[in-house]
Amino acid sequence: MKHKVDSRLTRNYGEKSSDDFRQVYREWADTYDHDLVHEFGYQAPQAAVACLRTHLTSLDSTILDMGCGTGLVGQLLHDAGYRTIDGLDLSPEMLAKANGRGVYRSLDEADLAQDLALEPVYDAIICVGVFSHQPSQPFDLAKLFAGLKPDGTLIATVNGKGWHEIGWDELLKKSAHRQGFHIEAISDIPYLSRQHISGKLLVLRP
Ligand SMILES: C[S@@+](CC[C@H](N)C(=O)[O-])C[C@H]1O[C@@H](n2cnc3c(N)ncnc32)[C@H](O)[C@@H]1O
Incomplete structure (x- = not known):
């Protein structure tokens, strides 16, 4: 059965700058937590943490x-006892919400689609x-390895609709081959359960 996805989510799909x-x-910053957690059943942060x-x-x-x-992941990490958490995001308004939680060591603006100084x-x-739905994302993801220690781990989620619609599986393999990182595991996770969207959880290593 096909379910109609809420327009607050679909406005992010397709190619975007x-x-x-x-x-x-x-x-979205003011209502994001309410919409995601309470309306859409967002469970990706719990699965990833x-x-x-x-x-x-x-x-x-x-x-x-x-x-x-807004810091949903940072909050879970802090609740689990981690105390050295830095956050980066494109959106100053979302970063301001994250800052209000008081769980991050530092918070800064950064764009994964541009060069990152990690x-x-x-x-x-x-x-x-x-x-999610950007064909450039499996390749942008590779930039994050610059920030990892040699034995570090990169954990990422992918929206399951985007995964199937743009062929993430093949693009990720291509990116791993090109950039020389290892795909340790790909598993299914609950993602936006009340929108009937599942997700993928990636465990990647340098
Ligand atoms: C769906 S929210 C997820 C936020 C948080 N990780 C969570 O799980 O609640 C997506 C976030 O990615 C950020 N984002 C989107 N494209 C980005 C990019 N190219 N570089 C950095 N952040 C980006 C957005 O500003 C937004 O805060």
Whole structure:
């Protein structure tokens, strides 16, 4: 059975520029948490953080939350006991919400579609809810490895609709081959359960 996806989600699908996303999230920052968590049944942060915890046993680990948004992921990491969490995002309005939680060491603007100035200081990078329908994203994702220590882990989610519609599987393999990273695991996760959209959870290594 086909379910109609809410227009607050579909406006992000199809090819979009960073300016398009900045505009969407400027307008969404105030109601994002309510819409995602309470209306759409957003479960990707829980799934990704549960996975990260199995890879990062030391609470002293340094973590980058890429596309941190309003800080749903940072909050879960903080609740789990991690204390060194940096956040990056495209949207100043979303970053302001994240800042209000008081769980991040630093928060800065950054655009994954542009050059990122990352130093290899993180034990893990987590990127939740950012990847969906952009064919450039499996290749942009590879830029995050610059921020990982040699034995670090990159954990990312992909919207399941985007996964199928743009052929993420093949694009990710191509990106891994080109950039020399390893795909350790790809699993199914609950994503936007009340919108009947599942997700993929990626565990990637340098
Ligand atoms: C669906 S929200 C997910 C936020 C948060 N990770 C969560 O799970 O609630 C997507 C976030 O990705 C950010 N984003 C989109 N494209 C980006 C890009 N090219 N670089 C950095 N952040 C981006 C948006 O500003 C937005 O905050």
